[in-house]
Amino acid sequence: GLCQQASFLKSAAKVQQCPPDEGYEIAFAGRSNAGKSSAMNTLTHARLARTSKTPGRTQLLNFFTLDEQRRLVDLPGYGFAKVPIALKEHWQQHLEAYLQQRHCLAGVMLMMDVRHPLTDFDTMMLDWAEASQLPIHILLTKMDKLTFGAAKNTLLKVQRELHQNWPHTASAQLFSSPKRHGVEEALSVMSGWLEL
Numbered sequence: 001g002l003c004q005q006a007s008f009l010k011s012a013a014k015v016q017q018c019p020p021d022e023g024y025e026i027a028f029a030g031r032s033n034a035g036k037s038s039a040m041n042t043l044t045h046a047r048l049a050r051t052s053k054t055p056g057r058t059q060l061l062n063f064f065t066l067d068e069q070r071r072l073v074d075l076p077g078y079g080f081a082k083v084p085i086a087l088k089e090h091w092q093q094h095l096e097a098y099l100q101q102r103h104c105l106a107g108v109m110l111m112m113d114v115r116h117p118l119t120d121f122d123t124m125m126l127d128w129a130e131a132s133q134l135p136i137h138i139l140l141t142k143m144d145k146l147t148f149g150a151a152k153n154t155l156l157k158v159q160r161e162l163h164q165n166w167p168h169t170a171s172a173q174l175f176s177s178p179k180r181h182g183v184e185e186a187l188s189v190m191s192g193w194l195e196l
């Protein structure tokens, strides 16, 4: 599939540095350490995104090309405790600008650790997406850290919350990068957004 042909395009520290706003883009968002970069690597069969954490980094948005019209974007993790407050505000500002201004944004893949779903920032993201009518697909990551029954319970709880609070926006599934669980389900959502 197309997602297996991903290659690094560029990093942008602010919205003005993003590639031209055309075609289709899918953004990977979520708390720091939720498994965004790992999921992106698992879904693309590549080691595109760095999975180590470097709190002092200045690069904000990392763009990967699928074809001339389609891109994936690794967004900075929110809520990383060790980042200085000024840098946090800088990230947040540019993250918001990107989310609000980017016309080619077709959907957001939102990573949440299955053991800590729906944090404050996650619900902010869902509220914003609901208001902007942007679809979100949630990957409940690291399901390999729980028994299948416990993971499935969390999925059902999250789906109930989504149905109650963000009925037009969000869907959810379980995911594990090391076990490659949930890869096909995630790719099928992404293919739909990319009109493949």
Ligand code: GTP
Pocket: 030, 031, 032, 033, 034, 035, 036, 037, 038, 039, 050, 051, 052, 053, 054, 076, 077, 078, 111, 141, 142, 143, 144, 145, 175, 176, 177, 178
């Ligand atoms: P930031 O870039 O700092 O925002 O983090 P991130 O969301 O990109 O997380 P990353 O993919 O770097 O993963 C963080 C840690 O969790 C790493 O040690 C990964 O190996 C681990 N991890 C990610 N996904 C999974 C998973 O599905 N299962 C398990 N067991 N570990 C995972």
Ligand code: MG
Pocket: 036, 037, 038, 049, 050, 051, 077
């Ligand atoms: Mg990352």
